[in-house]
Amino acid sequence: MKEHVIGIDLGGTKVEACLMDGSRTLLERRRVFSEPGKGIDAVIDTIVGLVQTVAGGTPVGAVGMGTPGTFDAEKNILFGSPHTPVYETPGFIARTGERLGVPVVVENDANCLALAEFYETCAGTFRYVMAVILGTGMGCGLMLDNRLYRGPRGGAGEIGHTSIDINGRLCTCGRRGCAEAYLSGPCISSRYREMTGLDLAAADIGKRYDAGDAAAAALLDESCRMLGEVLANAVNMLDLEAVILGGGVSNLPVWYEKTPAYMRKSFFGPPRNEVPILKAQLGDSAGVFGAAYLALRELGVMDF
Ligand SMILES: [Zn+2]
Numbered sequence: 001m002k003e004h005v006i007g008i009d010l011g012g013t014k015v016e017a018c019l020m021d022g023s024r025t026l027l028e029r030r031r032v033f034s035e036p037g038k039g040i041d042a043v044i045d046t047i048v049g050l051v052q053t054v055a056g057g058t059p060v061g062a063v064g065m066g067t068p069g070t071f072d073a074e075k076n077i078l079f080g081s082p083h084t085p086v087y088e089t090p091g092f093i094a095r096t097g098e099r100l101g102v103p104v105v106v107e108n109d110a111n112c113l114a115l116a117e118f119y120e121t122c123a124g125t126f127r128y129v130m131a132v133i134l135g136t137g138m139g140c141g142l143m144l145d146n147r148l149y150r151g152p153r154g155g156a157g158e159i160g161h162t163s164i165d166i167n168g169r170l171c172t173c174g175r176r177g178c179a180e181a182y183l184s185g186p187c188i189s190s191r192y193r194e195m196t197g198l199d200l201a202a203a204d205i206g207k208r209y210d211a212g213d214a215a216a217a218a219l220l221d222e223s224c225r226m227l228g229e230v231l232a233n234a235v236n237m238l239d240l241e242a243v244i245l246g247g248g249v250s251n252l253p254v255w256y257e258k259t260p261a262y263m264r265k266s267f268f269g270p271p272r273n274e275v276p277i278l279k280a281q282l283g284d285s286a287g288v289f290g291a292a293y294l295a296l297r298e299l300g301v302m303d304f
Helices: 040-055 092-100 109-122 185-194 202-210 214-236 252-266 283-298
Strands: 005-010 014-020 027-033 062-067 070-072 077-080 104-108 129-134 137-145 147-148 242-246 277-279
Touching: 005 040, 005 109, 005 252, 005 283, 014 040, 014 129, 027 040, 027 202, 062 092, 062 109, 062 283, 070 104, 077 092, 104 109, 104 283, 109 129, 109 137, 109 147, 109 242, 109 283, 129 214, 129 277, 185 202, 185 214, 202 214, 214 242, 214 252, 252 277
Parallel strands: 005 062, 062 104, 129 242, 242 277
Antiparallel strands: 005 014, 014 027, 070 077, 129 137, 137 147
């Protein structure tokens, strides 16, 4: 008999849920506003209501949930969610699980994305893969030897907060020169504004690049070089076989044109010319798919 599960992708603005069966077929999905500003009780009500709607009476064996930050199961608290501090309320996950009446498995949203994209683009081809998410921040999930690597405290993969310049730009985390302080969408916009006085989203800077704008060309070429260095650091340390780029900012074609050559220049050790930079395929569905996979693992249907 096939088991059914629910995957939840909890974001600062929206929460999405899906119903999936044991063969990873998507049966239903729905997205509503998460409204963290209304407090944790309202957020729990929203999640529970959404799960009931999406399940539509189908018995569910487990729920997987992707969240900002990291879940400390021992202390039963989320931490590292600075944009949505209300999710750090003690007991939030436990209360949600009690209301739902099934096991709830929680994982960082970047790890959920990495998991889903790994199965979509790499499973069967590569076993050691890093998925980097370029968006409002810079996150990362690691699949090492076909296993999701989260570290003993769930804190692995914070590549956005590895420094590429000790005298560099101040990051939101307080450190200088973090990769995120250059390569997140808002930081690309800030750097372009400092060069030109124009306030544009990263996607629009990408369009200007395509149209031959000199400032956009200088900025994005430098950004590709930075990204190449960051990725090479990870490849050199972990001997990765492939890198996946996801998140809204990963849609700029320039990353795939220029970053591979910069990355290869900084490789060390065995020949690694064939480490491809792959574009994520699932778009904003990745989070909710990865969350459902967590639940399928909980039921023993998947193994990673
Ligand atoms: Zn930082």
